[in-house]
Amino acid sequence: MDTEAIRTGKQKNLAGADLEDEDLSHTDLSRIILSGANLTGANLSGAKFTAARLDGANLMGCQVKGADLRANLLGANLMQADLSESDLRGANLRGANLMQANLTLTSLAGAFLSGANLMSVNLKGVDLRGADLRGANLSNANLQSANLFQADLRGAILSEANLEEADLREANLAGTNLTGANLLCAELIGANLNGTTLSGACLKGTILDENNL
Amino acid sequence: MLEGSILKSLRDAHQPENLAGKRSLNFGVYYKNTLVALCHALEDAILGQDYSPLMITAFQQGKWYLEEAERYADLAARSQQVVIMAAPDSGFAEHPTSQRANVALVELDAADTVAQEWHLIIVSSRYTAMVLCQELSEEDYGVAGVPAADLDRKFYGLWTFEPSLVIETSALAIAHVQRYNPELGQQVAARLDAIAAQIQQQDALSELPTADHLGDIVSRVVDYLQHSQQSLTHSLPEHSSLEAVGLDYNLVSNELQAFLRIAQLIDQTDLSNPMxxxxxxxxxxxxxxxxxxxxxxxxxxxxxxxxxxxxxxxxxxxxxxxxxxxxxxxxxxxxxxxxxxxxxxxxxxxxxxxxxxxxxxxxxxxxxxxxxxxxxxxxxxxxxxxxxxxxxxxxxxxxxxxxxxxxxxxxxxxxxxxxxxxxxxxxxxxxxxxxxxxxxxxxxxxxxxxxxxxxxxxxxxxxxxxxxxxxxxxxxxxxxxxxxxxxxxx
Structure with missing residues (x-):
């Protein structure tokens, strides 16, 4: 694959292209079309994907550290990808697979993660303000001191998740499954707890709106 | 949260429906080492100054107090009154510090939930601080059970410099003392009232927090927490355990909290622009x-x-x-x-x-x-x-x-x-x-x-x-x- 044409911006439509193990680090790839492309093992660290299309792309095991990924990643495969320090604000990650991805120090504020697979993912201290996590699978995930202010978690699965010291103020937790979750010192003022399952959850020091239970 | 504990009474008074005019409490999780460093820093702040505070503390067990008794002799010398609550242990009442005129011991019943709390309350007209915690119960620790190493013991509660919250909590603690020793309770309550009146008078005059050495106090908190971090790195093998990573995170988080709490205090003191x-x-x-x-x-x-x-x-x-x-x-x-x-x-x-x-x-x-x-x-x-x-x-x-x-x-x-x-x-x-x-x-x-x-x-x-x-x-x-x-x- 001739990556020179991509780097110089001549080649903008690469839907379905095979870019396995290619090096596109620190490249401006804004508005590029990579729908359904194969990017497994590619080096995309520090690249700029603003408004790019990566829907259905395979980014398994990719190096995407510090990239601007405010892009369409609908249904993308990001398993084991290193997304640390990347900018995913408002990104479309609906139905994406993020299992075993490295998400440390990412920003996911306002991201669309409904139906995404985030099982056992480490989201410790991550910015998830206002994120759409409806129906997402976050079972066993580490969300310690994560910022979930005004996040939409309706119908999400958070069983056995670690939400110690998390900020869940004004979050929507209607129908959320928090069985066995650790909510030690989490704050839930103004959260919607309609039909939330809290059996076996640790609620010590949790600040709850008792009215909403 | 334990029934009858001071932490629970404070939380109940701050439930969202009772919040009129009050702030919701900022609870956090603390490892034992974090608490030790925090308490030592907040206590040592009184050593170099003439705050002459009222100190009320609760140790889970008398033996924890005995470990600190030498330090407490110095602290008592700088305080108008020190009240120590703990479940009694051998040697507890006999220690020279316990004999000091301005040190009062309150021997808690074994069934008293306050005996499972960790408190440090310092009130003076120019410096207020407190740490108010409970240890996780056996079931809270989950499947892993109560940790074998002291290092991994976890507590939850809060620490703060906010005068209004510290005074409110002091009153709750004094009410508890009163049950054991009405005379002591009354005497300490009178001291608290006098200090509270002074603080109110100062607040009316000032737009910045009244504690005049706030910068030094915060620097000391951060310094002690960092020291705790360093000794952690020294005492553990190179590939630090998961628990050590947790403690390290907890220490850093509390260093940051020290600054955020000061910023919060500055806002609260400036009634003309509190947000x-x-x-x-x-x-x-x-x-x-x-x-x-x-x-x-x-x-x-x-x-x-x-x-x-x-x-x-x-x-x-x-x-x-x-x-x-x-x-x-x-x-x-x-x-x-x-x-x-x-x-x-x-x-x-x-x-x-x-x-x-x-x-x-x-x-x-x-x-x-x-x-x-x-x-x-x-x-x-x-x-x-x-x-x-x-x-x-x-x-x-x-x-x-x-x-x-x-x-x-x-x-x-x-x-x-x-x-x-x-x-x-x-x-x-x-x-x-x-x-x-x-x-x-x-x-x-x-x-x-x-x-x-x-x-x-x-x-x-x-x-x-x-x-x-x-x-x-x-x-x-x-x-x-x-x-x-x-x-x-x-």
Whole structure:
């Protein structure tokens, strides 16, 4: 694959292209079309994907550290990808697979993660303000001191998740499954707890709106 | 939370439905080492000063008190009264410290839940602080069970410098003492009343927290926590265990909390502008978003906004004299630039280096006539320029609200509906006050962005102004926190 044409911006439509193990680090790839492309093992660290299309792309095991990924990643495969320090604000990650991805120090504020697979993912201290996590699978995930202010978690699965010291103020937790979750010192003022399952959850020091239970 | 415990009584008094006029409590999780470092730092603050405080403490067991008894002799010498609650242990009452005239022991019943709490309450007219915790129960620890190593023991509760909260808790603790020893209870209650009256009198006079050595106190807290971190790294093998990582995170989180709590205190003391930190943080972040700054920079900007008033501490609140540089021109080229004393406190924590630089230069002027370094134009770090402008804007906005209460409640909060005419007028007035200094004091590009933001606010754009959850501030600290902002430019 001739990556020179991509780097110089001549080649903008690469839907379905095979870019396995290619090096596109620190490249401006804004508005590029990579729908359904194969990017497994590619080096995309520090690249700029603003408004790019990566829907259905395979980014398994990719190096995407510090990239601007405010892009369409609908249904993308990001398993084991290193997304640390990347900018995913408002990104479309609906139905994406993020299992075993490295998400440390990412920003996911306002991201669309409904139906995404985030099982056992480490989201410790991550910015998830206002994120759409409806129906997402976050079972066993580490969300310690994560910022979930005004996040939409309706119908999400958070069983056995670690939400110690998390900020869940004004979050929507209607129908959320928090069985066995650790909510030690989490704050839930103004959260919607309609039909939330809290059996076996640790609620010590949790600040709850008792009215909403 | 344990029935009958002081922590639970305090929480019940702060349930959302009882909150009228009070703030919700900022609970956090603490490892044992964190608590030891915190308590020692808060206690040692009284050693070098003549605060002459009232101290009320609860040790889980008499033996923990005995470990601290020597230190407590020194603390008692500096206090008007020390009350120690603990389940009795052998040698507990006989220790010389226990014999001191101003030290009173309260032997807790085995069934008393307070015996499972860890309290330190220090009240004086010029320094208040407390730590109020309970240990996790066996079931809370979950499948792993109660940890074998002391290092892994976890507590939950809160620590704070807030005078009103400390006094409220002291009253609860004294009520508990009263059950065991009515005479002691009454005597201590009288002391508390006298101190509370003094604090109230001072508050009426001051716009900054009354504790005159707040900067030193916070530096000591951070120093002790860091020391605890260092001994952790030394005592453990190279590949540190999962627990050690947890403790390390907990220590760093509490170092950051020390600063956030001071910022909160500054806001609470300034009744004329009590939401400054939260509002400036949200405005700065929104302005940064308009300028399409990367996410990490927005986080840094938000943290700088939350901490921006710390620059006013320690006599740092210099009058801003338009057009007069406070330092000679020679200083501006000097490699180490002049520093605002308040921001120096932030440098005790390495990961706040960049924040300290941002705050240090928030008072620079676009035309180079500001202080402390007389930087001009793009020499001034972008975040300093944003923060300076936004806090000036917020200052005008708050002043507008004070003079016209109609402009107050919904200036920035209404969801998607246009603000009231009075609120819209307050926004416009604050903007034009800033526009009047465009090109002199403020960067024209930023004035343009601010005008856009104000336009959005006037049309119903809403910013959520959330007071930070203090125990969960770590998301704002990132890998760029130690960056040297001025060196990066050269």
């Amino acid at each position: 400054a930190a939260a509002e400036v943080a949200s405005l700065a972040e929104s302005l940064g978003q308009l300028l399409d700054l990367p996410a990490w920079q927005l986080h840094r900007l938000r943290l700088a906004g939350l901490l921006h008033r710390i620059a006013q501490l320690q006599g740092a609140a210099m009058e801003i004299t338009p057009g007069v540089s406070r330092y000679g021109d020679d200083d501006t080229i000097a490699p180490s630039c002049p520093l605002v004393p308040g921001t120096q406190i932030l440098r005790t924590m390495n990961r706040l280096k960049a924040i300290a630089t941002i705050l240090n230069h928030q008072s620079e002027w676009w035309n180079g006539m500001g202080y402390p370094a007389g930087l001009a134009g793009d020499e001034i770090p972008l975040e300093s320029r944003i923060l300076g402008l936004v806090s000036c804007f917020q200052h005008h906005l708050a002043a507008g609200r004070r003079s016209n209460p109609d402009a107050a409640p919904d200036v920035i909060t209404p969801p998607t509906e246009a603000p009231s005419p009075a609120a819209a007028a307050a926004l416009a007035a604050a903007l034009s006050a800033c526009q009047a200094q465009e090109g002199d004091r403020w960067d024209p590009k930023l004035i343009e962005a601010l005008a856009l933001l104000v336009n959005g606010l006037q049309q119903g754009l809403s910013l959520s102004i959330a007071v930070p959850k203090i125990a969960a501030g770590m998301w704002m600290l990132d890998s760029h926190a130690e960056e040297d902002l001025l060196a990066a430019k050269i």
